[in-house]
Amino acid sequence: NQPPALVLNFSSCSLPARCSGSAAKSLLFRFLPFLRWLPRYPVKDWLLGDIVSGFSVGIMHLPQGLAYALLAGLPPVTGLYSSFYPVFLYFFFGTSRHNSVGPFAVISVMIGSLTDSLVPSENFLESVNGSNATVNEELRDAARVELVATITVLTGIFQVALGLLQFGFVVTYLSDPLVRGYTTAASVHVLVSQLKNVFGVSQGEHSGPLSLFVTIIDLCQKLPDTNVGTLVTSIIAMVAILIVKEFNHKFANKLPMPIPIELITIIVSTGISYGVNLNDKFGISVVGNIPSGLKPPVPPNVSYFGQVVGNAFAIAVVGYAICISLGKIFALKHGYKVDSNQELIALGLCNFLGGFFQCFAISCSMSRSLVQESTGGNSQVAGVIASLVILVTILKIGELFRDLPKAILAAIIIVNLKGMFKQFSDLSTLWKSNQVDLLVWVVTFIATLLLNLDIGLAASVAFGLLTVIFRTQLPHYSILGRISNTDVYRDVAEYEMAQEIPGVKIFRSSSTVYFANVELYAEALKKKVGEPPLKKQQKKLEKEKAKKKKPSSNDARSPSLPQNAEDGPGLAVIELSVGESSVPPEPTLHSLGLPQPNFYAIILDFSSVSFVDTVSIKILKNIFRDFREIEVDVFIASCPVSVLAQLERGNFFSSAITKHSFFPSVHDAVVHISRERHQASVST
C-alpha cells in the first residue's frame, strides 16, 4: 500500500554559473514544493480521501480556532483567520503531507501571556456615566490584534531566516524530554488560564514569573462568585465531548469519519444560548460579535519589535519543533521525507503572510493531524479543502456564533489537553529508562511552570545543555585489564575475566578530556594507579588496624580538588606495597628519594578522547612529568588522529615526550612495554 513517489529528482547544481537555468528551476522547485508533486497528483487514488479528510479537519478547525483565539486573548474571528490563511499557504510551501497546520494550544498560550502583560485590560478602563469603570473591549482587542499580528510577522521572519540559513538544527537542542516536559507545563498554563471561563468569574491578567500561582490563588479567592450556569454548561460540554471522543477512538475503524462532537457542541450550545438568552438571564458570557468577510492586509507595527523579539524567537522555535517532530513521525510511517529547512521556511511564510491578515502564530495540532491522517488524507490538498471550509465559515456562517458561550470554548480547550496530560506518564517511563532525561523533563516542567513559557524555555535549554557538560565532566574512570588470550582490555572492576598486567596500569576515562574535567582526570589517575588490588589492601588493612588509623576516603566527595599529599590513599598505599607486595616491585634505584611504586608503566587509553584544549595539554604534560619523577613511563594508546594533531599543535611534544610514547592500541603498548622490560632484564 506504498503511495507512489511524488517527488522528482531536481538537485541543484554545485556550480551555479555553469547551470544557472537549471539552478533557478531547482531553487523554485525547492521553495515551492507543490510544483513538484501537484503535476503528479494521483487524482483517482487520492482526491476522495483528501476531500473527506479536509472536511473533517475543517470542521475541527472551526471550534478550535474560536477556542484558541480565546486562549490567545484575542477576538474569536482571528482564530478563524488563523485557521484559513496559514492552512491555505502551507499547501504551496509545505513538505509534510499529513500535518494539519493552524492554531495550537501551546503557541496560543504563549501569545496569550504576552497580550496579558503588554496590553492588559487595565489600560483600557473607562468610566461610564461616572460610575464603575469598565474595560473598553473594542479598543483593547484592536490593540491586542495589532500586537499579535506583529509578533506573528516577527515569528515568521525568524523562521524563514533560520530556514534560509539552514539553521533547522537549532531544534536539536530541544530534545524529546525537553519538548514533552515543556508542552506538559504549557498545558497546565492553558488549563489554569481557562478556569476563569469554566467558573464564569472575571479575573485580571497576571504576568511575569510565578504568575501561574498568583492566578490560581486569585481564582480560589473568587470561587464564591462562581456563575453556576457557566459552570454547569462547561461541565456538561466537557463530559459530552469526552464521551464522544472516547467513542470515536474506540470505533475509529468502523466510523467513516469521527463524529464532529466539538462542532455539534458549539452549534447546539449556540442554539440554546440564543433561544434561552443565556447571556441576559444567567450572565453566561458569550463570544460576542464575529464580523463577516476578510479584512485588507495591515502592515505590522514595527515599534513593538524590540519588546517581543525574544518571545517571537521562542514561539518560532517551539512552533517549528512541534511541527517537525510530528511531520517526521508521519513521514516515517508513510515512507516519505520532510525537508526540515523547507518546513521551517513554509511555517515562516505562513506566519509572516498571516500576520498581515490578523492571524496569530500557528504551528501544527496533533489532534487535527491525526484526524487528517486517519480519515484518509494523503496530501496537502486536504489542507486546502479544510481552509476552504473555514473560508466559507468566515464569509457566511461565522457571525451566527455570536451567542456561543465562552464556557463551551473553554471546555473544548480543556478536553483537548487530555493528550498532553498523558505525557505525565513519561515520568515513570523515563524513571525506568534514563534518569538524566527524567531530570531534564522535570526541570523543564518546573521551570516552565515557575518562570512561564518564555524564560522557562530558555532556562530549560540551558539546563539541557548543562547536563551534557555534567556528563562529560563526571566521567567514569577505570583501570583496564587484559581478557586472557585476547587483545581485548576491559575494566577490571566490571569484568571478572579481565586481569591487570603486572607492573602496568592501564587507565581509561569514559569521556573526552578538556578544561572542566582534566584536573579530575589527573586526580583519578593518581588515585586509581596508586590503589593496590582490592584483596591485598583489605588484608593489609586488617593487619594495620591496630597500629594506625585507616587513611580515610573523605576526599572522595571533592573529586576535582587536589588532596593534601599526606591524605590521599595513593602515597600511603605505595609505601605499604614497597615493603611486602607479592607482585614483585621491580628493584630499581630510588634515585630521587621518592617511594618507588609497584608499577613501572602507565598506559592512558585515549580511545574516548575526541578533542583536547590548552588546559588539558598542560595537565597531561604534568602527568608525564610527575610519573617520570618516580620512574614510571607513561604511554598513550588508541589516540585518534585528530587529537594527535591537536596535541602536536599545542606543543605537547618535546624532548621528554615524543611520539614513541604513542601506540595504536592498548595491546601494542603492552607488547612494547614487556619487550623493553625483557631486554632490560636480559642486559643486566
Added chain:
Amino acid sequence: NQPPALVLNFSSCSLPARCSGSAAKSLLFRFLPFLRWLPRYPVKDWLLGDIVSGFSVGIMHLPQGLAYALLAGLPPVTGLYSSFYPVFLYFFFGTSRHNSVGPFAVISVMIGSLTDSLVPSENFLESVNGSNATVNEELRDAARVELVATITVLTGIFQVALGLLQFGFVVTYLSDPLVRGYTTAASVHVLVSQLKNVFGVSQGEHSGPLSLFVTIIDLCQKLPDTNVGTLVTSIIAMVAILIVKEFNHKFANKLPMPIPIELITIIVSTGISYGVNLNDKFGISVVGNIPSGLKPPVPPNVSYFGQVVGNAFAIAVVGYAICISLGKIFALKHGYKVDSNQELIALGLCNFLGGFFQCFAISCSMSRSLVQESTGGNSQVAGVIASLVILVTILKIGELFRDLPKAILAAIIIVNLKGMFKQFSDLSTLWKSNQVDLLVWVVTFIATLLLNLDIGLAASVAFGLLTVIFRTQLPHYSILGRISNTDVYRDVAEYEMAQEIPGVKIFRSSSTVYFANVELYAEALKKKVGEPPLKKQQKKLEKEKAKKKKPSSNDARSPSLPQNAEDGPGLAVIELSVGESSVPPEPTLHSLGLPQPNFYAIILDFSSVSFVDTVSIKILKNIFRDFREIEVDVFIASCPVSVLAQLERGNFFSSAITKHSFFPSVHDAVVHISRERHQASVST
C-alpha cells in the same frame, strides 16, 4: 633545596561517631591551617627571609593600596585597610605560602564599575552659594564605602559557602584562556578608567554595556581641557617607574631586594606637591585627607544585597580563580600543596571580616606575590610582616600623604598593567596551538570590553561551555579499515595502510552520541556507508557525465537534516554499484523491492560513546531497522559497559535487537561476520 614538609597527616575519620574527638581536632586543623605549620616553623631557616620579604611587600602595599582604592572609586584610606585586615587574616586561614593577598586591579575595577553605577557622583550635587553645583564628596564617599563594604561581606559569604560545600570546582569553568582574556579586557577597563587622572580632566562615571566606549569618547571630547601639570607629572612618574622596574628585573639576582620605586615615587611626589603646593598653583588634584587610626567595625547594609548579589558572586569567583591559579603555580614550584577549598574559605573569611572594617574585596596580586617569593619569603609569616608595615602606616604615616597627586597613583596603576597587557601575546601562541581556545580568549576579551566585567564574565563562561557542546556536536565521522595483519582498525581516509573489509562498513564517530548530534550521526552513517570507494566513483562520474547531471552535494551544507531520498548520493550510488561493482555485491534476493547495497554488514564502533539518552536510543533503533530493511546486519563493537547498561534501561533491546549484535572489539565483530558469511555460503 626542598623545604621541609610542614603539614602533618591528620585525616578526618569516615565515621564521626567513633572518633569525634579526633574529627573535631582534624576539622580545627583543617580550617585553621596555621595550627599545623606554625609549631613546626623553622625559625632559623625561614624567619629572616620572611621578614625581608614582608617588608618589601608591605612597601609595595602602600602605593598599590592607595592606587587601587582610587580605582575602586573609594577614599584612599580604604586601600590601606584592605592591605591590612585581609592580609593579616590570611595568615591564619591560608594554605598558600607565597600568595600576596590584598587589593588587585581587576577586582578593584569590578568594584569601581559598581560604585559608579549605584552611587554616582550626580546624586550628591549641591549648590554652594546658589552658584555652580559641586559634588559633596564626603557624603558620596561615605555612601560608597558602605556599598563596597556590603559587596565585600557578600563576596566573603559566597566564597565561604562555596568552600564549605566543596564547590571549589566551579572555577574549572573559568578555563585558562578565559581567565587570561578576561583579565586582559579588565586591564583595558582599568587603563581607560585612569586616563582621566592622567590628563587631569573631570569626567562623569558611565555604567552599563558599552560604557567603556562612551567613556573614551567623552574623554576625547574633554582632551582640550587637559591639565598640563597633571599630564607631565604622570608621564614623568610612569617613565621613572618603568625604567626602575626594568632595572629591578634585569638585576634581580644582584639586588638584595627590588628598589621600592613606587614608594619612592609617592614620597618624592608628595614632598614636591606639598612644597610647591601643586594643588593650588596648577590645579593638580591630590588624594586629600587620610584619617589616622582604625575604625570600629560597622555591619554591612543588607538592603544592598539584592542589588549586588550577581556582582558579588562574579567578584567571588574571579577573585578566587586568580588566587588559586597563582597559588598552584607557586605550590608546584616549591613542592607543596594548596587546598583549593580551604583557599576559598580563607579568601572568604578575609573578605567577610574585612567588609566590617571598610575593606574592599581582595584577591592576590601577581606582582606582589612574585616580589614576596623572590625576596626570600617562605611562608605566610611574610604576609603578617607586610600587614604590620601597613598597620604602622595607617596609624602614623598615612595622613602625611594628603598632598599625593592622584596622577601619581594613576601612573602606578597603569605601569602595573604591563604584565597584564603582555597577555596579548597569547593571541599568537593560541593561534598556533589551539584555535578553539583562541576563540574563547577573543570572545571573552570582546564580551568583557563590550558588556563590562559582570555580564561579560557570564557571557564568556556560557560561551566557553558552548564550545564544548559544539565540539561534541560536530564530531569527526570515519569509516574504518583494517591495518593488514593486525587487529587494529583505523580511518581509511587518514591511514593508507587501512583497508576496508569487503562487504563490511565500520563506522566511528569521534564523539559520544546524544540528543544534539544523533541525527547527524544517523545521516553521516547513511552517507558514509553509501559512498563507494573514491576512485570508482570518479570513473563512473566521468562516464555518466554526458548522460546525466551529477547528484549535487549541496545538502552537505545542512548535515543534520534528512535529505530528500532522491537527492542524496547514497541511493543513487547504490543503484550504480548494483550494476557494475567490482567488489561482488553478494547476490541475495531483493525481497523488499529495494536496491541491494554492496555491503551486508555495518559495525558501529562505540568506543567513543560515553553516554546515551532516550533520543539517541530511539535513533539507534531506527538505524537497526532501516538497515535490516535492505538486508544489512548492524553490529555494535567496543561498547562501554556503562553505555550497555543505559541501552538496556532505555529498552533498546527487543526481539529484533539482541546482545548478540554486540562485540567487545571491532575485530571480534569482523571475525564473527566473516564466519557467519562462510557458513552461509557453504550451506547454499
